[in-house]
Amino acid sequence: MEDITLFISKIEGEIDGIVPGSLKPETHFREIPEWSSMHALVLMALSETEYDVTLTGEDLRKCGTVQEIYNLISSRT
Amino acid sequence: MRFQNTDFLDYLCFMPSKILATNYHLPKKIYSNQDFFEEFPDSIGKSLEKTGVLQRSIAEKGEVSSDFALAAAEKLIEENKIDKSTIDLLVYCSYDHDYYTPSTACVIHGKLDLPKSCAAFDLGLGCSGYVYSLAVINGLMETTGMRNALLLTSSSLTRFFHMDDKPDKFIFGDAGSASLISNHPSGGIGPFVFGTDGKGYDKIIVKDGFMRAPISETSFVDEKDEFGNHSNPASFKMDGVSVFLFSVRVVPPMIRELLEKASMSIDDIDLFIFHQPNVYLNETLRKKIGIPVEKFVHCMDLFGNTVQATIPIAINESIKNGRLKPGMKVVLAGFGVGLSWAGTIAKF
Numbered sequence: 555m556e557d558i559t560l561f562i563s564k565i566e567g568e569i570d571g572i573v574p575g576s577l578k579p580e581t582h583f584r585e586i587p588e589w590s591s592m593h594a595l596v597l598m599a600l601s602e603t604e605y606d607v608t609l610t611g612e613d614l615r616k617c618g619t620v621q622e623i624y625n626l627i628s629s630r631t
Numbered sequence: 632m633r634f635q636n637t638d639f640l641d642y643l644c645f646m647p648s649k650i651l652a653t654n655y656h657l658p659k660k661i662y663s664n665q666d667f668f669e670e671f672p673d674s675i676g677k678s679l680e681k682t683g684v685l686q687r688s689i690a691e692k693g694e695v696s697s698d699f700a701l702a703a704a705e706k707l708i709e710e711n712k713i714d715k716s717t718i719d720l721l722v723y724c725s726y727d728h729d730y731y732t733p734s735t736a737c738v739i740h741g742k743l744d745l746p747k748s749c750a751a752f753d754l755g756l757g758c759s760g761y762v763y764s765l766a767v768i769n770g771l772m773e774t775t776g777m778r779n780a781l782l783l784t785s786s787s788l789t790r791f792f793h794m795d796d797k798p799d800k801f802i803f804g805d806a807g808s809a810s811l812i813s814n815h816p817s818g819g820i821g822p823f824v825f826g827t828d829g830k831g832y833d834k835i836i837v838k839d840g841f842m843r844a845p846i847s848e849t850s851f852v853d854e855k856d857e858f859g860n861h862s863n864p865a866s867f868k869m870d871g872v873s874v875f876l877f878s879v880r881v882v883p884p885m886i887r888e889l890l891e892k893a894s895m896s897i898d899d900i901d902l903f904i905f906h907q908p909n910v911y912l913n914e915t916l917r918k919k920i921g922i923p924v925e926k927f928v929h930c931m932d933l934f935g936n937t938v939q940a941t942i943p944i945a946i947n948e949s950i951k952n953g954r955l956k957p958g959m960k961v962v963l964a965g966f967g968v969g970l971s972w973a974g975t976i977a978k979f
Contacts, residue, residue: 569678589858590678590798590858590859590860591798591856591858591860591871591872592678592679592681592682592798592871593678594858594871594872595871595872595875595911595912596678596681596911598872598875598876598879599875599911599912599914599915602879602915602918602919603914603915603918603919606919608876608879608880610876611870611872611873611876614872615857
């Protein structure tokens with residue numbers, strides 16, 4: 555899997571309202587402004603289509619930061 | 632024409648069914664994105680617009696699903712100059728019924744003034760309902776010799792939304808559709824693939840207000856999910872994350888199984904028309920299955936997710952805009968509430 559910088563830039567490209575460069579590995583994704591179920595679907599879709607990794611609701615509940623999601627997807631690729 | 636017994640059996644075996652015509656009806660009240668953002672100014676904004684919906688029509692007080700189905704059927708009959716005396720089957724597919732009894736199909740049968748020789752019944756399925764209904768109609772035509780069927784699908788789900796349920800108010804719309812399915816030498820609907828995961832029945836649900844859970848003092852107590860989405864037991868509730876996951880797990884294998892059953896590949900199919908839950912989910916499915924973008928139909932910008940009506944609306948729009956032409960082979964796939972799914976290949 556690519557490095558986390560590229561992963562973050564893909565998330566920033568998919569979620570409107572995030573200023574490019576503002577998302578960090580240590581960012582808690584639930585603290586993204588107006589975090590919603592739509593954003594969860596964006597992450598799940600990104601993981602499915604870019605990495606062929608299925609994220610469950612439980613996965614999202616367990617992960618707190620962008621780094622943790624990246625690690626989880628990396629471990630399954 | 633009179634048949635000898637063997638001739639009649641040959642006729643039944645070799646006359647395939649075909650979706651000959653479609654039409655739809657939308658409620659007059661339009662709820663645009665501007666209306667939505669005026670109602671919810673602090674809303675999640677642009678992320679919702681990724682769902683691909685620009686506006687939707689919604690039922691007003693006093694309007695019910697069968698009104699939309701009836702209006703669609705009347706348009707279909709008038710525009711295609713259908714001789715009503717030749718209709719021998721009416722299927723009404725919806726979760727909404729005018730009365731506890733009788734079947735709403737019987738009520739519509741009377742309003743359309745269809746012949747007394749016409750069979751009529753309801754079929755209670757949601758997002759997969761159009762494909763299931765095609766299978767039932769196809770089977771009845773093959774086994775009974777019926778020749779012309781009206782398939783009506785309709786939804787007015789927005790009547791069940793919690794007033795603060797932002798995601799669903801954005802995504803869903805109401806509509807009714809009508810399709811004429813007839814025996815036709817150039818037709819062919821099938822094979823079919825079906826599936827059900829009844830353990831997920833509560834992933835998309837209106838829980839209170841029917842037999843199992845009548846309206847009670849707790850029916851209107853508000854609940855919030857982990858994302859802050861509002862509902863109550865008497866309102867519509869959808870676990871969007873679980874439904875997304877269900878769809879990506881179920882739909883790609885269903886399409887692969889369908890193509891295998893038909894001894895076809897994606898190259899052999901001219902167009903893919905899926906149920907239209909939201910553009911984001913369908914794009915994920917399209918990419919996972921490997922369907923070229925030019926073969927895939929998105930059709931919810933002006934309608935939203937109209938549940939049972941999405942596929943016939945997409946068929947109708949695809950014919951009007953020239954993407955769906957006579958002779959094309961089209962994969963139709965429905966999936967959602969139940970949880971239930973079904974797919975088929977229809978030759979137009």
